[in-house]
Amino acid sequence: MVDSTLGVRVALIGRNSTCKSLFLKAASSSDKLLPDTASDAEVWWTSPLAPREADLAHAPEHGFAPSGERLLPAQLNHASVASVLGEESKKSDGDRCEQAVADAARQGADEATPAVLMVVGAEISFHKGYPRPNRGGVTPVKAAVSRVRERLGGGQVPLAVAVSFDVEWDGGPSQSSAMKAFLQSVKDEMALEGVPVVAISPRTELWLREQESEGGRVSYRRGDSQFRIHPAFQSLMDKKEITNARAAFDVCGGTGILAAASTAIGLDPPTLVFPVGDFLTLQSSGWCGDGAPVATLRTCRLMRRNSSARDLFAVEKKEGILAGELVGAEASLAPTNSAGRAGPLPLDLDAPIGNGAWLVRLAGSRKAAKMWNAAPAAATGGKGGKPLASVQFGDLRSKDRRRGKS
Known part of the structure; x- marks a missing residue:
């Protein structure tokens, strides 16, 4: 179980038809697809500070990315900002941009200004067989970043850019080369501004x-x-969809959805x-x-900055995990490798726990109720029961992994 009610909030902004809603659908942690009009969603993300799959004795209980990072949920809020990325920016677009960030902030308990993920389209067309960027290539992206920052308090609001490559791939290798060149030019320009750039393909x-x-x-x-196509289904699948997916993977290095979030x-x-x-x-x-x-690091709480042990206790008590009054606390940095675990130290009950994991x-x-239906010690050999079945993360693994195969 991962609790995100204390909330990470990200405002998702961008011009119409840049696949913001599709991005929400693709990044969603829900088994069910969101409607096209969805304005917010709980999405999966990973943190390099969280324990990795290889560091846990019973990792299959949890959801992990292929590279081993544990998957965590957070809230993304979506607002369409029609002309922020166009050559002409109307005053109302800046207002809507600010509104998107304000709406995301209000969903947090402290109404803090959230980070911003701006989605832009990879606008490249083909003219007489030659690829060319539309609307001036990277120039409008750079201008849009400047406008958004100006409306949102300069460089005070953390900002990242996701370049959406959901296009029809009909130009062969030359189109892929043009897309890669466009992406690299955006990354180079944004690096000067200190803005990270990620390529995404939500449709893929x-x-x-x-x-x-x-x-x-x-x-x-x-x-x-x-990705790998099962040979038995190869002939039944749409060849153009396969081509589009492979081309998107070539340019984005995958779909980029998890990386963008x-x-x-x-x-x-x-924290x-x-x-x-x-x-x-x-x-x-x-x-x-x-x-x-077995419930190894089953629960993760996403706490606001400067949260204390008392704040954490209030959450645990509300969930029925702990009871009474807080009388003591110990803390240790979470291990990021099997040999890196340090011993716990006493924690000031009112001081911030600290940043990181x-x-x-x-x-x-007082002793709280057990979180499981306890079996007699003799039934489990006195060493605890079987690992908990993965319910909340079952959709994140391939069918082979669910069957216990590698």
Whole structure:
């Protein structure tokens, strides 16, 4: 379980028809596809500070990206800003841009200004067989970043750019080369402004998820840099869709959806807190005792900056995991490799836990109810039960992985 109610908020802005809604659908952590008019969604992202798959004894319980980072949820809010990326910017567009950020801020408990992910289209067409960028290539992107920053307080608002490559790939290698050159020019220009750039292809992500759900036509996991088509289905699939997907992977290095969400949220990341009941086994708080199922770092709390042990205790108490009053706390930085775990130290109950990712053990004045239906010790050999089945992350793994195969 990962709690995001304390909230990471990202405002998603950009001109019409730049695939913002499709991006929300593709990045969504929900099993169900969002409607085309969706204005916000809980999306998956990864943090390099969170424990990786290889660092946990029972990692298959959790959702992980192919590279090993644990998947975490956060909220993205979407607003269409029609002409912010055009050559002419109307006053109302700046107002709508500010409104998008304000709406995202209001959904957070402290109404803090959120980070901004601006989606732009990779506008390249073909004229007499030769690729050429539309609307001046990278120039309007650079101008748009300047306008957005000006309206949102200069460089005070963290900003990232996602370049959407959802186009018809009919130009062969020359089109891919043009797309790569355009992407590199955007990255070079934005690097001077300190703005990270990620390439995305939402339609490709959604198409792959659809094919994977239809009898496993393709083998693909979020964040993969390649996909594999099952030979038995090759002849049944639309060849143009396959071509489009392969070309998008060539340019973007995948679909870029997970990377874009992670980049935006990483501009102003939350404090990641893993409440534990035992620092040795890393059993999550509330999941310790005879007969307890394996629940290694099962719970992650996304806390606002400067949150204290008391803030964390209030969340745990509300969830029924802890009870009474907070009487003590210990903390240790979360391990990012199997040999990097440090011992816990006492934690000031009112001081900020700190930035990054932390293991925290809280002590309440009363014993709370167990989070599982305890089995007799004899039934489990006195060593705890079986690992918990993955419910919340089951959709993130390929069918082969769900069956226990590599």
